[in-house]
Amino acid sequence: MRLNIFCVCILFFPLQGCVTKQALATDEPSYEESARQRLFSYTTDNKFSEYLDETVFIPIFVRNKEHSLPYFFKAIEDLDYDKKRIYLWIVCDHTKDDSASQIDAWVSGVRSQYKSVETEIDTGAWHYPGQKSDLSWTTERHLRMLELRQRALIKAREMWADYIFYVDADNILMNPSTIRHLIDKNKVLVAPMLYSPSSYTNFWGGMNNQGYYVRTDEYFPIRNNEINGTFPVALIHSTYLIDLRKRKSREIQFLPLRKDYKYDLDDIIIFASHCKSVGVEMYVDNTVFYGYMPVPLDESKSLEDDSDAFIHLRMEVMTEPPVGVGIEMQKSAYIQEKVLTPTKLGFDxxxxxxxxxxxxxxxxxxxxxxxxxxxxxxxxxxxxxxxxxxxxxxxxxxxxxxxxxxxxxxxxxxxxxxxxxxxxxxxxxxxxxxxxxxxxxxxxxxxxxxxxxxxxxxxxxxxxxxxxxxxxxxxxxxxxxxxxxxxxxxxxxxxxxxxxxxxxxxxxxSGAEKLKDADPLSRMVPVDEYIPIMFDKHPIDEYSENFARRDLIGLSVDPxxxxxxxxxxxxxxxxxxxxxxxxxxxxxxxxxxxxxxxxxxxxxxxxxxxxxx
Missing domain, CATH: 3.90.550 (Spore Coat Polysaccharide Biosynthesis Protein SpsA; Chain A)
Structure with a gap:
C-alpha cells in the first residue's frame, strides 16, 4: 500500500526573525512578503554559474487532479530556471475529471517558453480493473506508474538530459529555486522534503525486511527541521531529482522487476529496493523550505474527499507558523479554475x-x-x-x-x-x-x-x-x-x-433569546464562562447561582x-x-x-x- 499511517500533528518549520503582529500595522512588508524573501532566497558558490543551465527533463503524470493542477502548474511556471533548458512530458490517463482540458489550456499558454512540451492524453477508460474507488492503488495502477517512470527515464537518457526531475501533480513546489538547490546537493538521487498537514512527508526513515515502513529515531528531527542537512534515507517518493551525468545513475531503473524481488507490488517500494540493490543511496534534503504535498487518502474515500483535502492543504499553508508558512498558493493564469458558488449552507x-x-x-x-x-x-x-x-x-x-x-x-x-x-x-x-x-x-x-x-x-x-x-x-x-x-x-x-x-x-x-434574556451585561463574565453557565455545566456554583434560568441546550460536534x-x-x-x-x-x-x-x-x-x- 502507498498509504502510511501517521499521527496528526501541527506543521513546524522554524522561521527565523518572524514578523510580529505589531509590524502588520506599519509600512513594513506584509508577513507573506517577508516570508517569501526569507524562505526563497538563493545563493550559490557554483564556479560554473556563468554557463548555461544544465538540461532538465520533467515528466508529469496526471490522474484526476483538476483540483491541484492550477497550483501545480503555477509552481512549475515559477521555477527559477531557464525554461529553454527544460523538457516537459505530460501524460494524462484513467481520468474522469477536467484534468485533460486543463493540461491542454496550460500547454497552449506556455509551450513556446520551454525547450519542448510533449503531451499524451488518453480519454479512454477512466478506471483500473478491480479498483474499489478512484483512489485505489491496484496492481495495474502500480505497474502503470512504473511503466511511465521507466519510459520517462529512457526518454531523458535518449535526449542526453543532464537531470530528470520527477514531480507528482499534487506536489506544490513553492520554492522557485527548488531545482537549483537540489542540483547543488551533488547527489545521484535526492528529494526535496515536502510538508503536509500531518507528519506525513515524502521519505521513509527505515524499511524492514518485508519492505514495510519503519519509523526511525531520525524521522521527526528531520521532518520537523530540528536537524538540517541532506540525509541518507530508506525511501523517497513523489518528487525527486536524478543526476543523469553521474555514472551510477545508469544503474537506476523502475522496470523490469528484479527476479529476486520479494516485496509487495508497490511502485515506490520497488524503486527503493532496486536502488538499494545497485548501491544507489537515496537522500532527502531539508536545508531549505521546498513546498507541500497532500496526505494520501485510503480507497474508502472519493474524489470529492481528495479535492476537499487539497483545499484544506491550501488553507493550512497560508496560516502562519507553526501551522503553515503564511504564504498563499498561487494559481496559473492559463487555467480557468472552477469557482464554487457561495452559499450560507442552509443557514440564515x-x-x-x-x-x-x-x-x-x-x-x-x-x-x-x-x-x-x-x-x-x-x-x-x-x-x-x-x-x-x-x-x-x-x-x-x-x-x-x-x-x-x-x-x-x-x-x-x-x-x-x-x-x-x-x-x-x-x-x-x-x-x-x-x-x-x-x-x-x-x-x-x-x-x-x-x-x-x-x-x-x-x-x-x-x-x-x-x-x-x-x-x-x-x-x-x-x-x-x-x-x-x-x-x-x-x-x-x-x-x-x-x-x-x-x-x-x-x-x-431560541438560543440567542436565552443568552440575551438572562441579563448578562449587569453581571458580566467572559463569554466562554457565561455559555457553560447557561447550559448549567459550570463547575463554580457561586457564579452559576446568579443566573436563575440555566436551560440552554448546549451541544458539541464530536470530533x-x-x-x-x-x-x-x-x-x-x-x-x-x-x-x-x-x-x-x-x-x-x-x-x-x-x-x-x-x-x-x-x-x-x-x-x-x-x-x-
Whole structure:
C-alpha cells in the first residue's frame, strides 16, 4: 500500500526573525512578503554559474487532479530556471475529471517558453480493473506508474538530459529555486522534503525486511527541521531529482522487476529496493523550505474527499507558523479554475467576527471562506481599545460580583468585555431579524477537511431526528475530565460539558433569546464562562447561582470541525483578548478566596487560547 499511517500533528518549520503582529500595522512588508524573501532566497558558490543551465527533463503524470493542477502548474511556471533548458512530458490517463482540458489550456499558454512540451492524453477508460474507488492503488495502477517512470527515464537518457526531475501533480513546489538547490546537493538521487498537514512527508526513515515502513529515531528531527542537512534515507517518493551525468545513475531503473524481488507490488517500494540493490543511496534534503504535498487518502474515500483535502492543504499553508508558512498558493493564469458558488449552507446568516484593525485576519478569513464556497457577513467586533467607563455605564455593564478568572486569577480584561459584546450584538441581531439558525465564527479558526459537507450533513441529521437545540459548538477547549453523553438520535453530537473558546458555534433563535434574556451585561463574565453557565455545566456554583434560568441546550460536534489557528506560546500567537489591560474594579483577592475558585486542571492554563478579539 502507498498509504502510511501517521499521527496528526501541527506543521513546524522554524522561521527565523518572524514578523510580529505589531509590524502588520506599519509600512513594513506584509508577513507573506517577508516570508517569501526569507524562505526563497538563493545563493550559490557554483564556479560554473556563468554557463548555461544544465538540461532538465520533467515528466508529469496526471490522474484526476483538476483540483491541484492550477497550483501545480503555477509552481512549475515559477521555477527559477531557464525554461529553454527544460523538457516537459505530460501524460494524462484513467481520468474522469477536467484534468485533460486543463493540461491542454496550460500547454497552449506556455509551450513556446520551454525547450519542448510533449503531451499524451488518453480519454479512454477512466478506471483500473478491480479498483474499489478512484483512489485505489491496484496492481495495474502500480505497474502503470512504473511503466511511465521507466519510459520517462529512457526518454531523458535518449535526449542526453543532464537531470530528470520527477514531480507528482499534487506536489506544490513553492520554492522557485527548488531545482537549483537540489542540483547543488551533488547527489545521484535526492528529494526535496515536502510538508503536509500531518507528519506525513515524502521519505521513509527505515524499511524492514518485508519492505514495510519503519519509523526511525531520525524521522521527526528531520521532518520537523530540528536537524538540517541532506540525509541518507530508506525511501523517497513523489518528487525527486536524478543526476543523469553521474555514472551510477545508469544503474537506476523502475522496470523490469528484479527476479529476486520479494516485496509487495508497490511502485515506490520497488524503486527503493532496486536502488538499494545497485548501491544507489537515496537522500532527502531539508536545508531549505521546498513546498507541500497532500496526505494520501485510503480507497474508502472519493474524489470529492481528495479535492476537499487539497483545499484544506491550501488553507493550512497560508496560516502562519507553526501551522503553515503564511504564504498563499498561487494559481496559473492559463487555467480557468472552477469557482464554487457561495452559499450560507442552509443557514440564515454566517457571521464572521473581526476587529477592523485586524486586516490580516480579515483577509485570511475571506480567502479560506471563498475556497470553501461559503457566503458570509463580516461582523465588526467591539474593539476594547475604544471602550471606557462611559461605554460601560451606557450599556449597563457590571462585572459579576466576586468574579475571578479561574486560571489567571484576575478580573475581566477590557478585551474580554469587547469579546462578550461582539457576541452579544450578534445574539441581538439574530433576534431582531428573526433568524432561525445561524453560524458564528471568530476570525482565528482553522477548518478541518470537508467542513462544508460536515456541517450540511449534520444539519440534515438534526432535521431528520427533529432534535431540539440552542447552541452547538463547532470548536472548543473541553475542560474538566468529565463524561459527555452522546446524542443517540444524531451521530456526531454530544452534550457539551464545561468548555472554553467561542471560536465557532451554531446558534438557534431560541438560543440567542436565552443568552440575551438572562441579563448578562449587569453581571458580566467572559463569554466562554457565561455559555457553560447557561447550559448549567459550570463547575463554580457561586457564579452559576446568579443566573436563575440555566436551560440552554448546549451541544458539541464530536470530533470537532474547527480549531484555533494558534495556541498560547505558539510562534505568532497573539490575543487581543488575553493581552489587553485588566478592568480595574474593587475586588479583594486573597489566597484563600483564590483557592475557592481555582479549578484543578493544570493543563488548561497552558492551552487556553481564548477568543482572540
Amino acid at each position: 446568516e454566517i457571521y464572521v467576527i473581526n476587529l477592523k484593525r485586524r486586516k490580516d485576519r480579515r483577509s485570511r478569513m475571506k480567502k479560506v471562506l471563498k475556497m470553501q464556497g461559503i457566503d458570509y457577513t463580516i461582523f465588526d467586533a467591539v474593539d476594547s481599545k475604544t471602550l471606557g467607563e462611559d461605554y460601560l455605564a451606557e450599556m449597563g455593564i457590571n462585572m459579576l460580583p466576586g468574579f475571578i478568572d479561574p486560571y489567571s486569577q484576575r478580573t475581566l480584561t477590557w478585551g474580554e468585555i469587547g469579546c462578550f459584546m461582539s457576541h452579544f450584538h450578534i445574539w441581538d441581531d439574530v433576534i431582531e431579524k428573526n433568524y432561525a439558525h445561524v453560524v458564528v465564527l471568530e476570525d482565528d479558526v482553522r477548518f478541518q477537511p470537508s467542513f462544508v459537507r460536515k456541517v450540511t450533513d449534520l444539519m440534515g441529521r438534526i432535521k431528520a431526528a427533529n432534535l431540539k437545540w440552542d447552541l452547538i459548538y463547532l470548536g472548543r477547549k473541553k475542560l474538566k475530565n468529565v463524561d459527555e453523553f452522546p446524542i443517540t438520535e444524531v451521530e456526531g453530537l454530544v452534550e457539551a460539558g464545561y468548555s472554553y473558546w467561542t471560536i465557532g458555534y451554531l446558534l438557534s433563535k 470537532l470541525y474547527i480549531y484555533p489557528t494558534h495556541y498560547t506560546k505558539d510562534v505568532n500567537y497573539f490575543s487581543d483578548t488575553e493581552t489587553s489591560s485588566v478592568w480595574e474594579v474593587d475586588v479583594n483577592v486573597n489566597d484563600e478566596s483564590a483557592d475557592d475558585v481555582k479549578i484543578t486542571d493544570d493543563k488548561v492554563a497552558h492551552h487556553r487560547a481564548k477568543n482572540e478579539l
